[in-house]
Amino acid sequence: MNAPTHAEPFDFDGAYGGDYEYIARTVIPGYRSSFRQALALLRGRLGPRPRVLVVGAGTGIEMVTFKTAEPGWRLSGVDPSRQMIDIAEHRMREAGVADGVRLVHGHVSDLEEGDFDAATCFNVMHFLPDDGAKQSLLRDIARCLAPGAPFLLFELHGDREGPRFDELFAAWSRYWEIQGMGETERAAFRAKIEEGIHWASEARLLELLAGEGFEDAWRYYRALLYGAWISRRAR
Template sequence: MRQEPFDFDGAYGDAYERLARTVIPGYLSSFRQALALLQGRLGPRARLLVVGAGTGIEIVTFKRAEPGWRLTGVDLSAQMLDTAEHRVREAGVEAGVTLIHGTVDDLDAADLDAADLDAADLGAAHFDAATCFNVMHFLPDDGAKQALLRGIANRLPPGAPFVLFELHGDRAAPDFDELFAAWSRYWKIQGMGGPERVEFRARIDAGIHWASEPRIRELMARAGFKDVRRYFRSLLYGGWIARRAR
């Protein structure tokens, strides 16, 4: 049986947080930037959907700054959610946090804490905002990327902000090879050893589904987002903020 290059419920999941801090430029800062952007658009009682809850750093970052926000995190990895649950509890911010094992399409009013929903919230638009960090590049561009973005959009009301943070790039573009080589050297600068760099490069080659920035913007528009603006770029990582269109 072919082993998944990114086994988030296995050895890769065990090492994920250390690896993310090593290879993603501005990893911790990325959550703080999203927080700063969302604070400018949301009130103190906002409901947020966090797609790819991961190890819970994003949720804890948001809740410490905005204790009145109610956050629902979804993730396909039970292992990641166990870590997130422990981190949220350890930080003392579990009130108003719901963690769901599954995808956006698994979200249902029955899965959400009744205290987090008003009677008017029982339609599709449960949330006032959403984020999606480091998820879409694991999905092939065969409809899966589009379905993810559309699923998020369908759970937001018109005008609601959405923050996307992604590894991205056009492999045919003139600058891709230079940026990828620089990113690879960044791993070494960050202290990643030679054997680990070789292993990680093999995972990238086998499991990353690249999309260019124009393609990402196209997918977001087709999913129902408008006013897409890039607010961050570092090597092959980018961050965009958009609004749900009518």
């Protein structure tokens, strides 16, 4: 297995990973509903027993949401963090939705070619530098998908030099405060963001998707610096 590719400040095998879901609920506008939105979009595009790939399975919240609503879906979750896989495994068992679910400790490149009818990648790609790593993740996902299969990407994004970035970032920081994050915690989180997030503009994300074999990409969600896009693997 390759070494985990997430940036060090976001230590998913350590304290950050252990607290991840609390932090995500606090800082990501629409975090919980994002998985139900994905479900709503995918439901309309998939048959009764689709094979769905969840890239960066994390704590398993996405897989529990899908499997509770759609017990027939065959889910595979992949994540390079042992701690996150263990949390997800426990979570699936606790929710009674572990049947028909596979959790892979590793990378998308470890999975079979063309095996999936859909894929999601939520809150992962912004940890990868735009030096070929973002491309390579998208290429690996495309390789796993059947032609025409939908792909949902949910990301922190923004053009740091663009006219609205500073205002959106300031509003996002105030959102953390409104959500109850204390001053020390906010300063620590801001330092992590500065060090560990590799920003890409929407235009760049669309370019990356098109370059790696995804077509008809369009944004279905935006809140402050978060966005979500649906596309499909080219036929």
